[in-house]
Amino acid sequence: MTKYTRRFFVKSAMLISTMFSSACSVLSASSDKKKMYASMSIEEAKAHRKAWWKKNPILLKDYQVKACGKWRIHMLGTSAGSEPTPKNNHTSWVLEKPNGELLWFDAGVYCSWTAHNMGLDVLQAKNMFLSHPHADHFIGLADFFTTVNKIRWLYRGKVAYSLNIYTSAPEMVNAAMLFSTAGMGTQKYVNVQTLKVGEVYNDGDVSVEAITNRHMKPRKDGSLPSYSYRIKIASVKKSIIFSGDIKSLHDLAPFLNDGGADLIMLETGHHDAENLCRNLKEVYPNAVKDVLFMHHGRHMRNNREFEEARAEAAWGKPVIISHDKQTIDFA
Numbered sequence: 375m376t377k378y379t380r381r382f383f384v385k386s387a388m389l390i391s392t393m394f395s396s397a398c399s400v401l402s403a404s405s406d407k408k409k410m411y412a413s414m415s416i417e418e419a420k421a422h423r424k425a426w427w428k429k430n431p432i433l434l435k436d437y438q439v440k441a442c443g444k445w446r447i448h449m450l451g452t453s454a455g456s457e458p459t460p461k462n463n464h465t466s467w468v469l470e471k472p473n474g475e476l477l478w479f480d481a482g483v484y485c486s487w488t489a490h491n492m493g494l495d496v497l498q499a500k501n502m503f504l505s506h507p508h509a510d511h512f513i514g515l516a517d518f519f520t521t522v523n524k525i526r527w528l529y530r531g532k533v534a535y536s537l538n539i540y541t542s543a544p545e546m547v548n549a550a551m552l553f554s555t556a557g558m559g560t561q562k563y564v565n566v567q568t569l570k571v572g573e574v575y576n577d578g579d580v581s582v583e584a585i586t587n588r589h590m591k592p593r594k595d596g597s598l599p600s601y602s603y604r605i606k607i608a609s610v611k612k613s614i615i616f617s618g619d620i621k622s623l624h625d626l627a628p629f630l631n632d633g634g635a636d637l638i639m640l641e642t643g644h645h646d647a648e649n650l651c652r653n654l655k656e657v658y659p660n661a662v663k664d665v666l667f668m669h670h671g672r673h674m675r676n677n678r679e680f681e682e683a684r685a686e687a688a689w690g691k692p693v694i695i696s697h698d699k700q701t702i703d704f705a
């Protein structure tokens with residue numbers, strides 16, 4: 375219990391007066407400016423606004439692609455399908471090619487806002503791979519289209535753009551288009567590809583293979599709507615396995631049994647990182663070099679240090695417990 379001594383009252387009074395005086399200095403600076411603005415004539419105010427717009431034009435010129443010269447992974451959202459939290463949005467990440475092009479995986483809430491605000495060029499997302507039609511991997515799609523439409527508008531529609539979307543639920547992509555600013559006009563640049571098992575993308579350097587997993591129940595026709603991916607980059611001889619949401623680590627056996635992956639990105643929304651590490655080490659000892667965790671559930675989000683320590687003890691070396699807006703140099 376707090377002891378209300380004389381010292382306590384003196385300290386509290388000092389603290390309050392410091393807070394008050396710094397608040398007052400901010401207030402007086404802003405009220406000086408406010409006074410100056412208020413004293414402007416209508417003509418002067420008009421000129422003031424005009425000068426601002428001249429310095430800050432809405433429309434942009436000369437679209438240029440920023441090439442980063444590396445292979446980088448950017449984590450846009452690392453939360454599982456939880457309620458809103460202050461620092462974690464739902465699942466989405468991108469692989470940035472050295473030439474600036476983005477391979478986009480999943481589209482959780484605000485993913486395009488996060489990417490844009492991280493300095494990534496959303497117009498360089500030409501291929502998007504959706505793991506499965508659950509909202510925490512999908513709901514940011516309408517926002518994504520809206521961001522693309524807005525940025526294209528800023529360049530007066532002069533930047534050519536097209537986007538392939540690989541999904542097991544084309545009807546949900548259509549629904550997301552309806553919600554975006556350009557509505558079904560978005561269809562002009564979107565090319566929806568229905569996912570199937572096997573290689574779904576190959577640009578001569580990067581290939582993306584898809585396998586089904588048991589996270590979602592089979593549909594009436596027996597097909598599985600939930601997918602995991604393996605990305606291979608020939609030029610740097612590296613590969614990544616992305617679990618999406620999985621029922622068990624063994625869903626990834628077709629990739630893990632091949633061995634030699636450089637990085638596995640595993641979800642912790644339905645699994646403990648520690649158990650995943652132990653299983654990987656015991657059942658698939660040469661499957662992957664490094665482990666990254668994402669799609670964090672409540673326990674991971676609130677006990678990172680604990681989960682990291684347990685996972686690293688099980689894995690025998692450092693792991694990456696990823697967080698939103700994290701960039702990782704991959705190659």
Ligand SMILES: [Zn+2]
Nearest residue numbers: 454455510619
């Ligand atoms: Zn999920």
Ligand SMILES: [Zn+2]
Nearest residue numbers: 506508589619
């Ligand atoms: Zn899911």
